[in-house]
Amino acid sequence: MNSDVKPTETLDVRGEVCPYPDVKTQKKVKKMKSGEILEVLLDYPLSAERMPRSIEKMGHEILKTEKTGTGEWRILIKIK
Amino acid sequence: MTDASLMLAGLVIGIIFGFVLQRGRFCMNSAFRDIILMKEYTLLKAVAMAIVVQMIGFHIMATMGYIQLSPKTLYWGAMIVGGFIFGIGMVLAAGCASGTTYRVGEGMMGSFVALLGFMIGGLVTKGGALKDLTSYLQPTEGALKAITTDNAGPYVGNANLTLANIFGLNPWILVVIIAVVILAVLVWKRGSEETKAEGTLYEKIFKTGWNWWITGIIVGIIGIIAFYTFQNYALGISGGWFGFLDALLTGKLPRLGSGMLNWFTFLVIGVVIGAAVAAVIAGEFKFRAPDAKRLLQQFVGGVLMGIGAVIGTACNIGHILSGVPQLALSSILGGIFIVLGCWVAAYIMFMRG
Numbered sequence: 001m002n003s004d005v006k007p008t009e010t011l012d013v014r015g016e017v018c019p020y021p022d023v024k025t026q027k028k029v030k031k032m033k034s035g036e037i038l039e040v041l042l043d044y045p046l047s048a049e050r051m052p053r054s055i056e057k058m059g060h061e062i063l064k065t066e067k068t069g070t071g072e073w074r075i076l077i078k079i080k
Numbered sequence: 081m082t083d084a085s086l087m088l089a090g091l092v093i094g095i096i097f098g099f100v101l102q103r104g105r106f107c108m109n110s111a112f113r114d115i116i117l118m119k120e121y122t123l124l125k126a127v128a129m130a131i132v133v134q135m136i137g138f139h140i141m142a143t144m145g146y147i148q149l150s151p152k153t154l155y156w157g158a159m160i161v162g163g164f165i166f167g168i169g170m171v172l173a174a175g176c177a178s179g180t181t182y183r184v185g186e187g188m189m190g191s192f193v194a195l196l197g198f199m200i201g202g203l204v205t206k207g208g209a210l211k212d213l214t215s216y217l218q219p220t221e222g223a224l225k226a227i228t229t230d231n232a233g234p235y236v237g238n239a240n241l242t243l244a245n246i247f248g249l250n251p252w253i254l255v256v257i258i259a260v261v262i263l264a265v266l267v268w269k270r271g272s273e274e275t276k277a278e279g280t281l282y283e284k285i286f287k288t289g290w291n292w293w294i295t296g297i298i299v300g301i302i303g304i305i306a307f308y309t310f311q312n313y314a315l316g317i318s319g320g321w322f323g324f325l326d327a328l329l330t331g332k333l334p335r336l337g338s339g340m341l342n343w344f345t346f347l348v349i350g351v352v353i354g355a356a357v358a359a360v361i362a363g364e365f366k367f368r369a370p371d372a373k374r375l376l377q378q379f380v381g382g383v384l385m386g387i388g389a390v391i392g393t394a395c396n397i398g399h400i401l402s403g404v405p406q407l408a409l410s411s412i413l414g415g416i417f418i419v420l421g422c423w424v425a426a427y428i429m430f431m432r433g
Contacts, residue, residue: 017191018175019113
């Protein structure tokens with residue numbers, strides 16, 4: 001998992017079902033400070049598509065969405 | 081159609097349906113829940129598009145004499161109670177009947193557990209310990225009995241109420257008005273939430289999730305083909321799974337001569353196969369499971385969906401996807417309470433505090 005940015009924290013929601021990956025990520029994002037980077041690891045396809053949209057709507061920046069393996073994704077979020 | 085070809089047709093349509101459900105992430109639990117939870121409307125737009133396509137398609141086929149509309153019986157108490165229980169259940173199960181079924185094909189074991197609960201809850205309510213509740217809410221006499229009409233109007237093959245025949249209107253008047261309104265809203269609200277699809281056509285079809293309008297149109301077309309093929313009704317999920325477990329338990333295997341069981345059971349098995357094929361090609365198939373607490377939650381949700389689907393006479397597919405386009409009052413009422421149950425459960429589980 002090569003990364004150009006070093007995440008402040010990592011949230012592993014692999015295995016979680018709809019909509020917990022999104023809900024847990026949103027909760028985590030709200031607790032973090034401006035400028036910090038959250039790395040989210042997930043394996044639920046719908047959340048991998050929906051999460052970047054909903055997080056951007058919250059005003060945060062999506063640095064990266066990448067497929068890291070079969071049915072697994074990694075999303076990097078920069079807190080506003 | 082012969083029974084064998086009907087079975088095969090059910091399987092083939094199921095495989096295509098499952099493929100599309102997986103590619104489009106077509107789940108009504110997400111569609112309705114995300115309205116209040118995330119202000120996300122992408123899947124809702126897909127559902128609305130599918131309803132419009134089918135509403136027009138069903139009425140064209142009925143006008144040309146290829147099918148007769150078959151709105152479900154309006155047991156108003158059963159639609160309210162069953163729909164509400166189903167709506168709560170699908171939030172706990174993390175997927176509606178179709179969402180749970182296609183996710184089994186993606187390798188999600190939580191949805192597999194929910195599906196087991198769904199089949200058990202369904203059979204328990206149909207002919208088991210809770211069957212008295214079903215007959216109480218679907219009685220032949222009294223205040224809760226079925227409300228029917230003596231004048232079902234054109235294209236309708238039974239005595240059940242629709243939004244058209246209750247007012248003595250030609251269904252086409254409503255079909256045109258509803259279609260224009262929904263399409264206008266969809267065009268007005270298009271785009272802003274679309275998936276950014278890049279890459280070749282192959283990648284757009286097999287690798288990335290589909291745009292909502294493509295999913296909606298194709299789901300709608302599948303529903304039209306299903307109605308034309310099966311004749312009695314369009315797509316449904318719950319009947320197929322209940323029939324499947326029933327056949328396993330009683331030994332009365334789906335066989336030639338019982339077209340209903342054949343068609344719906346082969347359809348749902350096809351959905352799992354089609355979703356698995358789509359997930360494997362997209363590199364999204366993975367055996368995965370949540371923790372024990374979540375598995376139990378999904379099982380309970382599945383049981384509630386089974387209870388609700390039997391009491392309310394259909395799941396989200398039978399009511400919202402197949403019944404609402406026929407303008408069936410039963411399905412409109414059942415659908416409203418499925419959505420209300422979903423919202424109440426989502427609020428309690430995710431939005432308090």
